[in-house]
Amino acid sequence: MTEAEADIGTVYLIGSGPGDPDLLTVKAKRLLETCDVVLHDKLPGPEILESLPDDAEDVGKRAGGERTSQAEINERLVALAREGNDVARLKGGDPFVFGRGGEEAEYLADHEVPFEVVPAVTSAVAAPAVAGIPVTHRDHASSVSFVTGHEDPTKPESVVDWEALAATGGTIVVLMGVGRLPDYTAALLEAGMAPETPVALVERGTWPGQRVATGTLETIVDVRDEAGIEPPAVTVIGDVAGTRKRVLEFLANEREQGGDRIENGGN
DSSP, X not given: OOHHHHHOOOEEEEEXXXXXXXXXXXXXXXXXXXXXXXXXXXXXXXXXXXXXXXXXXXXXXXXXXXXXXXXXXXXXXXXXXXXXXXXXXXXXXXXXXXXXHHHHHHHHHHTTOOEEEEOOOOHHHHHHHHTTOOSOBTTTBSOEEEEESSOXXXXXSOXXXXXXXXXXXXXXXXXXXXXXXXXXXXXXXXXXXXXXXXXXXXXXXXXXXXXXXXXXXXXXXXXXXXXXXXXXXEEEESGGGGGHHXXXXXXHHHHHHTOOEEEGGGO
């Protein structure tokens, strides 16, 4: 190993979990406190972001739609590590679940920068869970599919096969899909999924002010509009979403988060 190789820092691709600081892993917390530099997105959750060092760099979306491109982030990670810094790259949820962590890992490897992945609880599971919705259930769903509602905009068309998903009979969890909710609910209805299929929207799951709205595949777009559900939110489609109403009375998570709930559009 050359002297230059010995001096290079390590990049840690860290998942923050769904946003509740109590759900941050012990390892993630230690690295955020000890790394030389922290680069973070917007979605780790407000309390986690407030706990970061004052010089932590925001590389997420900013006011007015301004954002740091993925290419810039990749180059920044390499440059910082080559300066001898250990770098904490903090992401919402898990870095390898729609977090572009895989792209960053490949870029770091291509540039011979050592890195380590620090997994976390993905919001695709955690947000439904704190709303009282299991993504699998022996009586309702033996499979679960995770789908992004925000595909690469350079793709000529969606590569998500909604017809195949409708035929699985399992749970469908859509991340980053609030804006495109009318598109994929219509696609699932057209593919033959029952209009009365339960659907839940969990906005800011585990964050202060978490909100939950429920309806059916046929009504959920109106529910979203009436409730004013906004990103970040997770959509849960399938019979498991209907189990929520049976546990609500004793669901302590929701009392702790202090958010609103809109059941069947508030009716």
